[in-house]
Amino acid sequence: FAEYVAAPRRNLVPLPAGVSLEEGAMTEPAAVALHAVRRARLEPGETVAVLGAGPIGLLVAQWARACGAARVIIGDIAAPNLQLARELGFADAVDTRGIDVPARIAGLTGGRGADVAVEAAGVAATLTAAVGAAAPGGRVVLLGNPSGDVTLPAKLISQVMRRELALLGTWNSSFSASLPGKGLGASPE
Secondary structure, eight states: OOSSOOOOGGGOOOOOTTOOHHHHHTHHHHHHHHHHHHHTTOOTTOEEEEEOOSHHHHHHHHHHHHTTOSEEEEEESOHHHHHHHHHTTOSOEEEOTTSOHHHHHHHHTTTOOEEEEEEOSOSHHHHHHHHHHEEEEEEEEEOSOOSSOOOOOHHHHHHHHHTTOEEEEOOSOSOOTTSTTOSTTOOOO
16 A cells, blocks of 8 residues: 555556556455455356445455346445445345344345355354355355454354355455466466
């Protein structure tokens, strides 16, 4: 976030002509969100629940829609985030304060739950809610940077096992030297 920074030339990717600095600045968060959707192995027609409607969460929702999700449910506790989600065309923007989030998502999905539940806030409550909201055989993507320790109750772990959920971690984007074969030019997962 410095005005100027020195970096090795090999780390730089020039912006194409016609791309503004504002648009260029969105490249990294958009790539992080896309990586989370790819990690989920989203199939067209699936339902996605995004818990946490900050910038990355809203980008996840947009990528999920662009990748063919039939329904995207967004949950957050901040009214401005939910308002922006609605302005972006997400009718299922749910205020999660004081409600049973998995029950609400089950209600919106005819009792099934979300095929993909993305934890995008980094707090224990959203992780617990994401696991609870996932449909049998579903995927839970851990995206939000944790703000503290998270303890999963035995009952919740039992749900993961009984419903055969997949817990998927994600870190930044697939443009990474730490993930062999995932750098620039690599094929998507």
